Amino acid sequence: MSARYQQELQRTNHVTPTSYLELIATLKTLLAQQYKEVVGNKRRFEIGLDKLLTTAEKVKDMEVELVELQPHLIKTSEQVAVMMVQIEKDKAEADATAKVVQAEEAAASKKGKECQEIADDAERDLAEALPALASAVKSLQSLNVGDLTEMGRYANPPVAVKMVVEAVCIFFEIKPKREADPDKPGKSIDNYWEPA
Numbered sequence: 001m002s003a004r005y006q007q008e009l010q011r012t013n014h015v016t017p018t019s020y021l022e023l024i025a026t027l028k029t030l031l032a033q034q035y036k037e038v039v040g041n042k043r044r045f046e047i048g049l050d051k052l053l054t055t056a057e058k059v060k061d062m063e064v065e066l067v068e069l070q071p072h073l074i075k076t077s078e079q080v081a082v083m084m085v086q087i088e089k090d091k092a093e094a095d096a097t098a099k100v101v102q103a104e105e106a107a108a109s110k111k112g113k114e115c116q117e118i119a120d121d122a123e124r125d126l127a128e129a130l131p132a133l134a135s136a137v138k139s140l141q142s143l144n145v146g147d148l149t150e151m152g153r154y155a156n157p158p159v160a161v162k163m164v165v166e167a168v169c170i171f172f173e174i175k176p177k178r179e180a181d182p183d184k185p186g187k188s189i190d191n192y193w194e195p196a
Contacts, residue, residue, distance in 0.1 A: 157193065166192040 002013040015023075154161070169176065169192040176190035 162193060166190075169195060 002015075005011065005013045157165075166176075168174075174192070174195050176192045177194050178188050179191050181187040181189045
């Protein structure tokens, strides 16, 4: 190195004891760093190799376990397939039932509306009939024994009187007397006048 330095730069290189000791110290430091790096690499390689061996053992164990589990996995997958078919069947049945229930619900709702309309009509009819009933009750309360005696004298009472007597008999569940219809031979009619 010194010869090359002299040849290229035309200078001589002098190594003093101090520079020589510095050179040795530097070389020693470099060697220590290199040694430390080599030891670290060796340690990492040993750890990596140990992990590879451990992993290889685990892979072997897993392969053995997988082979042992294979029949169970096949059986389980078959059971899952059967369950999926059953679930699809149950779902189809549930959908059909839901449609029937929905149709019945719609029909029940329609019937409910019809019933409500009938009830509303009945309420209206009742509201219209209540004043007439009140008037009839008032008239009935104003009757006395003399009025009833007078009514009994009629051999053939007026139609309005017959209708009132018939309504009273029906209300009190008095059975009519069956007799031949004078207008239609062979037919019979209900006579509420005599039982009343």
